[in-house]
Amino acid sequence: MLSNQPILQDNLPETDISLTSTHSNPSLGPTNTLLILNLPNDPNLTNSLNFYRMLQQFGIILSVRIIVCVNGTTEQNPIPDLVCIVEFNDIESSMRCKAKINYQELIPGLSCIVSFAKIIYIKDPTASNTSNNTQNGNANNNNIQQFQSSSKNYNFKC
Numbered sequence: 001m002l003s004n005q006p007i008l009q010d011n012l013p014e015t016d017i018s019l020t021s022t023h024s025n026p027s028l029g030p031t032n033t034l035l036i037l038n039l040p041n042d043p044n045l046t047n048s049l050n051f052y053r054m055l056q057q058f059g060i061i062l063s064v065r066i067i068v069c070v071n072g073t074t075e076q077n078p079i080p081d082l083v084c085i086v087e088f089n090d091i092e093s094s095m096r097c098k099a100k101i102n103y104q105e106l107i108p109g110l111s112c113i114v115s116f117a118k119i120i121y122i123k124d125p126t127a128s129n130t131s132n133n134t135q136n137g138n139a140n141n142n143n144i145q146q147f148q149s150s151s152k153n154y155n156f157k158c
Contacts, residue, residue, distance in 0.1 A: 007063035008048035014069045016123035019085065022115040032062075032091050034098055035117035036084040040107050046082045055086055058100070059093025065122075085117060 021035040022028050039046045048064040055061060069081040088094045094116065102114040 006052060006061045007065070008052055009063070009065040010043070010048050012065050012067045014067055017067060018120040019117050020120065021117040028116060028118060030091050030095055031116045031118050032088045032094050033117045033119060034086045034094050035115050036086065037113040038110060039082045039084060039112060040110055041079050041082050045107065046084070051084050051086065055097055058088070058097035060089035062087040062089055085119065
C-alpha cells in the first residue's frame with residue numbers, strides 16, 4: 001500500500017536545488033510552490049516538520065524542504081541563512097498560505113517573506129554514482145544551464 005506522506009527534508013544544500021521565484025522573476029504567476037525567506041537560523045524552530053505542522057492548515061502538502069544557504073556567509077557572519085520551500089497539492093492552497101503568512105512574524109521581530117516559486121531541479125539524494133545516474137545528472141545540469149542562460153536573472157540564489 002502506497003503512503004501519501006509528504007517529503008520532509010532538512011539541511012538541503014543550496015547546490016542541490018535550482019528554482020525561480022517571484023522575488024527574482026516578477027512575471028512568474030501563482031504556483032503551487034512557495035519560497036519562504038527571513039527565517040530564524042535555529043534547527044529547533046526552522047525544520048521541515050515544524051513547517052509542515054504549521055502550514056498543513058492551508059491544504060495538502062506534497063513536500064517541505066529547508067535549504068541551507070551558505071552563499072552569503074562571511075568571516076563576520078559565518079552563520080548560513082535558512083529558507084523553506086513548500087509544495088502544495090494545488091495553487092489555491094499556496095495562495096491562501098501566502099496571503100496569511102507573508103510578512104507575519106514567525107518569532108518576535110522576524111517577519112517572513114513569502115513568494116511563489118517553481119522548482120527547476122532537485123538533486124536526488126538516493127542517486128548512486130553509477131554511469132546512468134551521472135548521465136541523467138548531466139542531462140539535468142544541461143537543462144538547468146539552458147534555463148539559466150535563457151533567463152539569467154530569474155534563477156534563485158541564496
